[in-house]
Amino acid sequence: PAPAREAAPPPAAPPAAWTPPAAPPRDVVGEALGRAVDAVRGWFTEGNVPVKIGMLVLLAGVAALLKYASDQGWVRVPIELRLAGVAAAALGGLVFAWRQRETRRAFSLSLQGGAIGVLMLVTFAAFKLYHLIPAGAAFGITIALVAGLCVLAVLQDALALAVFGILAGFLAPIWLSTGSGNHVALFSYYAVLNLGIFAIAWNRPWRLLNLIGFVFTFAIGTLWGVLDYRPEKFASTEPFLILFFALYLLIPVFYANRRSAAGGNAYRAVDGTLVIGTPLVVFALQAGLLHGAPFGDGRMPLALSALAMAATYALLAAGLRSRPRFATLIETWAVIAVGFATLAVPLALSARATASVFAIEGAVLVWLGLRQDRRLPQLTGLLLQAGAALAYVAGIGGLSAGFTPTAALASTTPIANAAYMSALLIAIGGFATAWIYRRTLDTGVVALFALWGLGWWTFAGGQEIVDHVPDRYAIDAMFAFLAGTGWLTAEVRRRFDAFPVFGATAALALALGVPFAMLQSADHAHPFAHGGALAWLFYAVAGWRALTCLRATGMPVRLLAHGGWWWSWIAAIALGAFHLVYHDSDVGATYVPGMGDGWRIVALGLPVLLFAAALRLRPALLAPPLARGFEDYRSVLLASAAAVLSLGWLLSLFFPGASAPLPWVTVLNPLELFQLAALALLAHEVWGMGRQGGRIGVPLFALATFAWITFATLRGAHHWGDVAWSPSMLGDSVVQTALTVVWSVLGVLGWIFGSRRGDRLLWGAGAVLMGVVLLKLLIVDRSNLGDIFGIVSFIAYGLLCAAVGYFAPAPPRRAATESPA
Structure with missing residues (x-):
């Protein structure tokens, strides 16, 4: 016979497609610092390094020499001639540098910048130090020099020229300062320099030049503010701050326009330092200027300033929204506008109003961030909602100015008051966030947002009840409010499967009838006193509808809801019946006077006994409105009823069981008949257990029967033998x-x-x-x-x-x- 062929090996699995490793997260801060270090290193190591360094040193030396000569009086030549000589030398150097622009570009540009810087120094010295020329002439010359600098830099596309000239211009007031404190002259001079930077930015995307102007302007301004600012100087200082803000607000627009036109990356086309840094620095300086201002308390003007900045950024974003090249810049402006509008709220309004605005704004930002698939707005929105809660708590604690703890939640108008509306808006913000994330996040995370909203909803309603409902009706009103909450959450759960937490909330609300029945009894004798009857009537309607809405939920929710519903009614009926036969000597009044303690035990235990009997013998009576799935958890309800009944039965053994006003007859008295009925139900249960269950049930039943007979004997001795119990x-x-x-x-x-x-x-x-x-x-x-x-x-x-x-x-x-x- 032919030899059996060896089975062919299975085909090799195709190689898995290679996927490139995920890119590591970018270190934005590290990259920015690296680029800055590289730029500084490149400036000092590339191009005509000697002339760059030489011109910097020369400028510093000339400035120092001028000041020192002035202080010491060394030079006897009239100051006019000295300044004219320096200016003439600078003009000569400028002409010489211009002629060298084609053959020695780097040298020429550096020399041009240095020459113009010297001319600026001479002009500033002639005006401020020696008062040789009036302010108008000095500013005219400075404007002409800056304009010439701008023209030269733009014509030659020379960033270095612009940098040298602007540096010289900014350093001049520092080197030649006399300490006179004429801030108007200083800021006017800086305004001219910044206008030159503005003009250059119109034509060239020179980010370094923009940053130099920004840093020097606001750093020196901040230093002056710390050392020399006083509230009475506000009127002469504020216009300069507004001007500088406007300049560095618009310069990034020119930069983004030039970079985008040159085909640059949309995100790199935005100068983040200026776009974000300008409003932050300006607002901080504005806060300093308004501190101790002669008008208002500083909070409202600062709030108006924040609102004005928000409006400015919003208008700019709206005005450029039709230009795609500014898309990133527009988004950034929109975020800044929202931020300053948000900041204006706590500055202008009370803590409660702040909480309201923050809550709604936070939900809107979450929606916007999710719509744009951006995490920053989403995170900001969540933080705003947390801030809303903190603002509300701060308002309650009286932490806000003018907001006292006693007035924090007080209001004469129910519902239509700031305290309730603020808490309600925080709750709505939580609900809205849960709704927004219902399809994108894990159910557990969505449940956290929903629970946040539910917590604030409950707090808001509870606080209104405490504030506006009379004490005698407060417990009943709270019970009705929670029942209504259960109804509403059940309706939401029925319509939207994404919120299972609302089903659990509805079930819990129905189960709260048990503790509330006890609280009502402790507060006003029994659950149906005062407003309790109306509260339980509303609970009946709301609970029935809630159970109907929960038909499609899981077994645990249905068990908690349906079981809580029935146990609530058992507790209410038992406590109500107990009050009928209970006589308190302190209170005096009772519906049926002189009832023995046996009746009280029966009043408490009979509803439980009937519930257990119905579960065992007639479950169809208890199934509605969840009839279809009732059998899934009937055994659990029966076990709970058996446990409660057993505990109550054991405790009832230790009572004498007086049957007044009826005569006491052994076995034929209320307490022992109740106990005997419970034993009969146990016997019925044991009878249906079969052989396996009977091994435990029969001894248990025998032990219970022996205990019942023993205590019945003791009661007989007590009632017939006059033996004290x-x-x-x-x-x-x-x-x-x-x-x-x-x-x-x-x-x-x-x-x-x-x-x-x-x-x-x-x-x-x-x-x-x-x-x-x-x-x-x-x-x-x-x-x-x-x-x-x-x-x-x-x-x-x-x-x-x-x-x-x-x-x-x-x-x-x-x-x-x-x-x-």
Whole structure:
């Protein structure tokens, strides 16, 4: 036969497609610092380095020499001639440099810048130091020099020329300052320099020049403000701040226009330092100028300043929105406008109004950020909502100026007041954020936003109830408010599957009926007093509708909602019934006077007993309105009912069970009938357990029955033997005799029925009980042999044992098929 061929190996899996590794996150700050260091290094190491350094040193030396010569009086030549000589030398150098522009470009440009800088120094010295020329002439010459500098720089496309000239111009007031404090002259001079930078920026995208002007202008302005500013100088200083703000507001527009026209990256076309730095620096300086201003308290003018800046940026963004090349700049301006509008709110308004605006603005920013797929607006929006909460809390605590704790939440108008509306808007902001993120974030995160809103919603409503509802109705109003909240959240859950947390909230609101029934009873006797009846009527309507809305939810939610609903009604009915039969000597009034404690126990326990019986025997009565899925959790409800009923049954054993105004009859009294009914329900449950469950259920039922008979015996001794109901009653001979007789009867019955039915377990239980009675006779009843009751105990035990010896003298035999142990 042919040899079997070897199975061909399976085809090799195709190689997985190579995916490039994810790019590491950019270090924006590090890159910016690196570029700055590279720029400085390049300026000092590239091009005509000697002339660059030489011109810088020369300018510094000339300035220092002029000042020193002036201070020391060394030069006897009239100052006019000295300044004229320096100016002539500078003009000669400028002409010489212009002629060298083609052959020695770097040298020529540096020399041109230095020459013009010297001319600026001479002009400033002639005006401010020596008062040789009037202010108008000095500014005219300076303007001409700056204009000439701008023309030369633009014509030759020479950034270095512009840098040298502008540096010289900015350094001149520092080197030649006399300390006279004439800030108007200083800022006027700087205004001319900045206008030159503005003119250059119109034609050339020279970011370095813009930054030099920005840094020198605001750094020197800040230094002057710290050292020399006083509130009375506001009127002469504010116009310059506005002018500088306007210049450096528009310069980035020229820069972005030039870079975009040259095909640059849209994001790199935005000078972030100027775009973001200008409003921050200007607003900080504005705050300093307004501090201690002669008008107002400083807060409202500063708020108006912030609002004006917001309006300025918003108008600029709106005006350029049709130009795609400015898209990034427009977005940045929009964010700045929103930021300053936001800042104006706490400056101008109270903490509550601030909270309102921040909450709505935060939600809008979250929506805008998600729509644009940008994280910064989203994060800003979330932070604003947190800020809204902090502002509200600050308002309550009186942390805001003019906002006292006593007036924080006080208002004479319910609902239509600032405190409620502020908290409500914070809640709406949370709900809106949850709605915005319902399709993009994890359900748990969305639930956090929804819970944030629910928390503020609950706080707002609760605070209104505390403030405006009379104390006697406050608990009822709060209960109705929470029931309504459960209804509303259930409606939301029914319509939108993205909010499962609202289903859980509705279920929890329905379950709160249990503690509120207790609170109502503690506050005004029973749940239906005062406004309680109306509150429970509203709970019935709202709860039924909420349960209807929750039909499609998961089993845990339905269990909590439906179970909480029924347990709330059980608690309310039980506490209401308890009040009917309860008599408080301090209060006095009661609906049915003179009721014994047995009735009170029945009033509390009967609703639970009926609930458990209905769950076990007639579940269809309790299923609506969640009939379809009721069987999924009926066993859990039955277990909870059994647990509560068992606990109540055990506690009821320790009560005397007075049945006044009816006479007390053993077994036929309210308490023992209730206990017997509970035992009957337990017997029905044990009967349906089958053999497996019966191994636990039968002994449990037997133990419960024995306990019930024992306590019934004690009650008989209490009511018929006039023995006080207390732990000390166990030392009474009547009680001990009754227990001996009853236990002996039970033991004998166990012997007899166990023998006749062939049930060794039952016969053994009877034997154990008779043994316990015998020990009791020897230890306890022996001391009572001196009275009739002790004697009766011994006689009764002996007679019963004799009867057992006659009817069941020996334990039942094992079945023939049962193997011996």
